[in-house]
Amino acid sequence: MLEKYSTFAPFYDLLSGEYPVYRAGRVVGIEALGLSAGDQVLDVGCGTGLNFPHLEQRVGAAGTIVGIDKSADMLRQARRRADKHGWTNVILLQADAATPAPEEIAARIEAQEGRLRSDAAIATYALSLIPDWPQAWKNMQTLCRDRAAQTVVDMQEPVGTAAVFTPLARFACWLGGADISAHPWSGVEQDCAEVTAASARGGHLQIRTGRTKAGTPPS
Numbered sequence: 001m002l003e004k005y006s007t008f009a010p011f012y013d014l015l016s017g018e019y020p021v022y023r024a025g026r027v028v029g030i031e032a033l034g035l036s037a038g039d040q041v042l043d044v045g046c047g048t049g050l051n052f053p054h055l056e057q058r059v060g061a062a063g064t065i066v067g068i069d070k071s072a073d074m075l076r077q078a079r080r081r082a083d084k085h086g087w088t089n090v091i092l093l094q095a096d097a098a099t100p101a102p103e104e105i106a107a108r109i110e111a112q113e114g115r116l117r118s119d120a121a122i123a124t125y126a127l128s129l130i131p132d133w134p135q136a137w138k139n140m141q142t143l144c145r146d147r148a149a150q151t152v153v154d155m156q157e158p159v160g161t162a163a164v165f166t167p168l169a170r171f172a173c174w175l176g177g178a179d180i181s182a183h184p185w186s187g188v189e190q191d192c193a194e195v196t197a198a199s200a201r202g203g204h205l206q207i208r209t210g211r212t213k214a215g216t217p218p219s
């Protein structure tokens with residue numbers, strides 16, 4: 001699966017269906033985070049950085065975006081995006097988001113940023129690609145401070161009249177290596193407080209936002 005992202009990294013933005021479909025989910029998800037200027041926000045499975053313009057707009061130059069991705073080629077595109085816009089507050093780490101040792105990621109963030117725990121975290125269309133997404137979700141929480149905002153945006157089969165688009169949605173997920181039945185937003189529903197739910201594109205895009213409970217990391 002990662003080879004796929006390596007090969008197609010330079011074309012990801014063009015091929016990802018961003019404007020007709022997937023942008024809608026990230027816009028709703030990022031708005032729900034309620035970011036403030038100066039926040040540190042973690043972008044798990046950040047890919048080429050399609051979330052970055054929306055995040056930058058909110059955290060500003062005083063804030064920090066920490067992007068984590070397993071693919072060096074996707075991160076290269078993310079760095080190009082940051083450089084093109086002059087965003088000097090973007091830290092990119094090549095790491096497995098589902099590592100059982102998130103303290104190593106934390107140490108790398110601290111080494112570059114001096115601050116260990118993020119104020120917020122988001123994963124857009126990334127957890128459903130990770131077989132052990134519950135571990136990646138647990139790590140997202142571990143890397144954040146207590147009561148940090150957490151958003152998961154991911155995909156399921158469309159519902160209602162939009163169910164006619166199910167073959168298309170399945171094809172898009174298969175193409176991207178995502179498990180359309182993973183439903184990783186259930187982590188937010190189970191573990192967070194103040195959970196809000198939204199959906200877009202006929203239910204294909206599911207957005208959940210909540211706050212980590214005091215005393216994270218979870219057991």
Ligand SMILES: C[S@@+](CC[C@H](N)C(=O)[O-])C[C@H]1O[C@@H](n2cnc3c(N)ncnc32)[C@H](O)[C@@H]1O
Nearest residue numbers: 045046047050069070071074096097124125126
């Ligand atoms: C469909 S892309 C989504 C990228 C971005 N979040 C977006 O909204 O456009 C999924 C990304 O997850 C990354 N990924 C897959 N498995 C991963 C893992 N175990 N740890 C970190 N990143 C991973 C891939 O390299 C890819 O960049």
